[in-house]
Amino acid sequence: MFICMMFFAEEVSVQQEAVHLRNRVIEIIEIENGYTQQAKSKVNDLIISSKRDVIINVSKNGLLEYGDKVIIEVAIYYNRRLPFKPTGDLVKYSVLGEYYNINGY
Numbered sequence: 001m002f003i004c005m006m007f008f009a010e011e012v013s014v015q016q017e018a019v020h021l022r023n024r025v026i027e028i029i030e031i032e033n034g035y036t037q038q039a040k041s042k043v044n045d046l047i048i049s050s051k052r053d054v055i056i057n058v059s060k061n062g063l064l065e066y067g068d069k070v071i072i073e074v075a076i077y078y079n080r081r082l083p084f085k086p087t088g089d090l091v092k093y094s095v096l097g098e099y100y101n102i103n104g105y
Contacts, residue, residue, distance in 0.1 A: 011091075014052065014078045018095040021046060022074045025056060026099045029072075033103060034064040053077040064101040072097040 025043055032039040035058045047054045059071040074095045081088040 011078065011080065011093075014076055014093050015095075017050070017052070018074050018076045018093050021050070021054065021056070021076075022072055022095045022097040025058070025072050025074065026097055029058070029064075029070060029099055030103075033101070034068075035061045035070065036063060050076075064103075066101060066103070068101045070099045070101070072099065 024046055028039050028042050029035055032042075043056055047056065053076065055073075055075045055077075057073040057075075060068065064070065074097075076093045078091050078093060079088045080091045
């Protein structure tokens with residue numbers, strides 16, 4: 001059990017990072033009232049600060065109208081290394097999120 005925890009602890013960390021990034025992107029979209037240029041620059045700062053390969057896809061760009069739905073996908077690519085496989089595997093962790101604009105501006 002302990003050996004499995006040693007090998008997969010970093011994978012749990014990657015999964016949690018994906019969830020955290022998704023929540024941060026949703027928060028930025030809510031604050032900026034959409035995926036505007038300012039929001040894109042804040043999201044790019046999040047991607048740059050990560051030490052892994054991160055791809056963030058947002059379904060709608062620009063300001064949001066009341067009731068608009070935005071789908072966010074955060075994908076993190078991670079090189080899984082196991083002791084019996086020295087080359088490792090490239091693994092993609094993907095997390096989806098939705099944001100509904102309920103702010104009436």
